[in-house]
Amino acid sequence: MKARILAGLALAALACLAGTALAQGAPEDPPRKAFRVCQDPNNLPFSNTTGEGFENKIAELFARDLGLPVTYYSFPNRLAFIRNTLRYKLPEEDYRCDVVMGVPAGFDQVSATKPYYRSTYALVFPRGKGMDHVRSSDDLLALPPERLRTLRIGVYDRSPASMWLARHNLVDRGVPYPIMSPDPEQYPGQIIERELAQGRIDAAIVWGPIAGYFARRVQSPELQVAPMKSEPGLPFDYAMAMGVRYGEPQWKKQIEDLIARHRGEILAILREYGVPLVEEATPTAGK
Incomplete structure (x- = not known):
């Protein structure tokens, strides 16, 4: 989850005493x-x-x-x-x-x-598949209609991503995944690490920390991350x-x-x- 310069020995000593008191709790x-x-x-x-x-x-x-x-x-x-x-x-x-x-x-x-911190949902997709220029949700929507019609976009159900697909008439492009699973071995990054990396979907829209971490972790294919932009009534x-x-x-x-x-x-x-x-x-x- 990072440093501060203290001015003078008196302030340093005071900060040290304060930190010790806080660690022990108030009386x-x-x-x-x-x-x-x-x-x-x-x-x-x-x-x-x-x-x-x-x-x-x-x-x-x-x-x-x-x-x-x-x-x-x-x-x-x-x-x-x-x-x-x-x-x-x-x-x-x-x-x-x-x-x-x-x-x-x-x-x-x-x-x-x-x-x-503040983060945003992001689109994750492989490089070299005709989407390398996509840097935002606007760029995704600007893709030629014939390209958009071929995409399989993985989203977790009941998320802003699924609502965004509905708003932009792309529901039939969505591939839904359950956000809640009784399996303790399941984790949210699997949508990238397994589904996207293995070609079952062409892109995924997930919470930013998940997108950024697993896009780096997957070595093949090389993945790109494009932040999604909030819209009126639909924050990302x-x-x-x-x-x-x-x-x-x-x-x-x-x-x-x-x-x-x-x-x-x-x-x-x-x-x-x-x-x-x-x-x-x-x-x-x-x-």
Whole structure:
């Protein structure tokens, strides 16, 4: 998930003392013995049990800052993920984890932090198949009708991608895949790593971090990523935050302070994983 220059020894000492106090928690909070993360065990590029995801890397970054070990409580990110991780607590026991490293900004099942990155859905397709000039959704729509009619575009059901196909009369070009699967071995990148790479579809429209990571991971064929552009009433780009339990404002502020303090390192991790980053639109004066 990155560094800041402190001016003067006095400020450095003050920051060190503040960091130690935060790691131990405020007086009314129990001291934290670990940076406890709720994660999906098989959800690259975000997380997995061997710590290969970018959310794992950001968690490690934060834990080092706090002088704490990282621990994980894993549960497949399907229905009731928050209930079975962040909110899971047996009588007379503590919660199993304290932070979800990636939730949509404003997600109401958690107390969401300020966003730490913004990405967009993206089109992924092989090079050398007559689409190399495509750099955006507009370029895709500008393809000759005879070319568009031949495309098989993989999308996850109930996603902005499936709605976009419907809006542009391309439903018959879509190849739907279920977003929820009872199979714990299933992961979202399979649409690229298997379906697209093996030629079952000609292109896929998926969430940007998945698109960027798996397009780099697939060696043959060589894949290209084109970000999709939001349209009125159909957003493709979304801000992502972290989530803690309601009623823990000091912990939430501590996470937000870590995000702010390590912004450069977080962005470097995201770029390393090929995440297409989108700048927040600046409001027009008078709007």
